[in-house]
Amino acid sequence: MTAEIATQHGNTYGPYRAPANPMRESTGTIHDEGDARRLGFRGGLVAGSIHMEQFAPLLVHAFGEEWLERGTISLYFLTPTVHGEQVRAVLGVPQGPDPQVEAWMETQAGTRICEGTVSLGTPAAPSALHVRELDRHGRGEPRILADAQPGDEFPVVDTSVPQALIDERLAVITEPMPWYNDAARWGGTVPTTVNQVNALIAPQTAYLRNMRAGAIGLYGAIELRNVHGPVLADTAYRAGGTVLHVGETPKTEYIWFDTWADDTAGSRIAEMRMMLRFMKASSPLYGEDDATSG
Numbered sequence: 638m639t640a641e642i643a644t645q646h647g648n649t650y651g652p653y654r655a656p657a658n659p660m661r662e663s664t665g666t667i668h669d670e671g672d673a674r675r676l677g678f679r680g681g682l683v684a685g686s687i688h689m690e691q692f693a694p695l696l697v698h699a700f701g702e703e704w705l706e707r708g709t710i711s712l713y714f715l716t717p718t719v720h721g722e723q724v725r726a727v728l729g730v731p732q733g734p735d736p737q738v739e740a741w742m743e744t745q746a747g748t749r750i751c752e753g754t755v756s757l758g759t760p761a762a763p764s765a766l767h768v769r770e771l772d773r774h775g776r777g778e779p780r781i782l783a784d785a786q787p788g789d790e791f792p793v794v795d796t797s798v799p800q801a802l803i804d805e806r807l808a809v810i811t812e813p814m815p816w817y818n819d820a821a822r823w824g825g826t827v828p829t830t831v832n833q834v835n836a837l838i839a840p841q842t843a844y845l846r847n848m849r850a851g852a853i854g855l856y857g858a859i860e861l862r863n864v865h866g867p868v869l870a871d872t873a874y875r876a877g878g879t880v881l882h883v884g885e886t887p888k889t890e891y892i893w894f895d896t897w898a899d900d901t902a903g904s905r906i907a908e909m910r911m912m913l914r915f916m917k918a919s920s921p922l923y924g925e926d927d928a929t930s931g
Contacts, residue, residue: 642698644730651695651726653745654811658683658720667855667916676853676916680719685712685856688742688751689830692726694812699731699738700757705816705827705867710740711764711860711910712753718744728755735760753860766860766910771893777885780922781852781915782845782892785883791840793877796898798828798836800870806831816867825869833861833868837896837909840878845892853919857891857912864905874898874906881910889914 641652660668661681670681696704729738737756753765816827878896891914917923
């Protein structure tokens, strides 16, 4: 992979890859071919957390393995992609202590599918999602998320990443990296971004369990921050979080939230900021007209 990374015109470019959507027949999700097409997409969508895996070699190339201990990737998703669509990751070239640079992913036609920042340590400037105006659309009158309020605390739950789930990702991942199955560096293997997102979303899942009314969701933005990382496989963590904002657009309702994971000694290991969208047209709380208008 290192030989395929190129730095030119002030940016570092990874190779084009074709990420797989392993959930193409996962009914009731945005990744299912039939459900996604019924909601107006070209096909089942590749999860944003899968795209984040493609940044890993560039992050280690740019910042070193220290990025897994105290690095951040902060991305807002712009355009969905489908199974096998070619995309590449791009970073600026970091300089100086605690650097932060622009990052994005693009198709072969040059369309950006996500954009944001990546950094190491504690940069002087906030990350892309921490400077973003979260309430730009206002609350509106949500139905799916009617009971969700800014400031709500998620239940604190146990979470972990079994090595078996990392192994599942390794069967389809575009960028296999040594720390995913070699415990020598940190005394345990390191999850991919897909695995880490799934572990850090657990408190929000518990909070929304009786709220989403069957609506189909998709990731709108994700920031992963390694505080005293890395997260390790087969390790017990406690996780919680907070609702930041709830709002709606003509076709979706969305929720912004922060979550965190601490080890059993109470040390903060990782944090996540996410925006999760729910398609109005997928929910029985909306009729056909008011789920597609606007």
